[in-house]
């Protein structure tokens with residue numbers, strides 16, 4: 561059986577943060593990923609902007625450390641030019657390259673096409689995970705484990721309990737397949753938006769179109785005329801990918817009841833692909849500037865925002881998020897609003913009570929799995945209420961949680977202690993020396 565100090569399940573932003581942190585802190589680390597690439601939603605679902613590194617108004621940097629190394633590596637491969645206000649746009653292919661480069665650099669053993677389907681326990685500790693791949697079922701053992709599957713898979717396998725969907729109502733945030741359009745004539749688009757401000761707005765940054773809003777009158781008319789298939793939206797939003805004339809659109813939305821069902825996921829994906837081509841054809845036909853554009857690509861996989869969440873030593877509350885919660889055991893900051901893609905109400909943003917320059921703290925206890933001594937739950941599967949996760953899930957924050965999990969895992973192994981026994985002051989000091997902003 562392959563054996564490691566730290567076993568990370570899921571190679572998305574949270575898992576990457578944990579694996580890099582573990583390896584940089586001296587742990588023999590493995591990362592297990594069901595897809596043939598690293599990056600999770602970044603690369604599989606074209607979430608091509610890192611949010612959460614800055615406050616929502618972009619005035620203050622609130623996440624540092626591992627994210628800075630990823631951004632510098634991306635720059636080296638031409639994958640980003642750095643932040644634009646509160647977000648860091650990047651190119652997904654260069655992200656794949658940068659992440660492969662980093663796992664090689666830090667000698668992190670990577671397992672692709674490998675789905676974790678269960679685990680073995682000894683008392684309150686996980687001893688190994690069960691992995692299914694083309695080579696059949698095998699086990700990988702470890703001393704410390706991180707659940708960064710986004711779906712709290714390992715958390716659930718270990719303790720058979722988890723939170724799922726909106727409390728008391730059971731629905732999930734809607735899913736999306738983003739798509740990229742290239743060769744948009746920005747000059748024509750700007751002219752069109754000035755002539756028809758009620759239909760289209762195209763705000764500029766440094767003379768370039770940064771975002772495109774296709775407003776309800778145009779979208780609703782096209783839907784009424786059966787020219788556009790976009791069941792759950794009455795507007796479309798695109799933002800520039802950092803290349804002239806190239807934009808990404810997040811407007812497609814599909815409901816999902818059971819993220820575990822391959823059949824249901826396929827139904828959602830097929831419907832979303834239909835929305836992609838219909839949206840593209842609608843833009844090409846109705847918005848000046850798009851006449852000679854072409855559909856570059858849509859994301860390989862489906863973008864899941866929220867599915868299942870672990871139950872930790874503390875459950876981050878909606879009120880903690882909205883009221884700028886402060887915790888003695890904080891390990892990260894986040895300033896993103898609650899962003900809820902509600903299947904009934906559409907996209908709802910609820911801003912932090914102290915405004916877009918404020919932030920709240922994520923407590924260490926909410927990344928420590930309750931009832932298991934050696935499991936951290938980070939990123940989308942953080943121990944948080946549905947509404948709190950709607951903010952804390954952004955990828956910059958997920959990375960920061962991963963950083964903390966990697967350092968805490970090192971401390972658990974060094975001191976032979978359970979995750980909940982970690983000396984948090986020491987953890988915070990170590991994180992700060994490694995660039996984290998606390």
Ligand SMILES: Cc1cc2nc3c(=O)[nH]c(=O)nc-3n(C[C@H](O)[C@H](O)[C@H](O)COP(=O)(O)OP(=O)(O)OC[C@H]3O[C@@H](n4cnc5c(N)ncnc54)[C@H](O)[C@@H]3O)c2cc1C
Pocket residue numbers: 569570571572573574575592593594595599600601602604605607608609610611612674675676677708709710711713735736737738810862863864865938939940941953954955956958
């Ligand atoms: C359409 C969309 C737009 C978004 N926009 C933004 C944005 O602009 N900026 C931003 O910062 N955030 C955005 N988000 C949120 C952000 O993408 C996620 O919250 C973030 O990716 C969370 O990272 P994660 O590592 O927790 O989860 P994920 O990115 O979901 O990664 C989980 C990884 O675990 C793997 N995995 C799952 N189960 C298993 C298993 N059993 N065994 C092995 N591997 C497994 C998955 O394949 C995946 O690679 C968006 C999300 C969506 C869906």
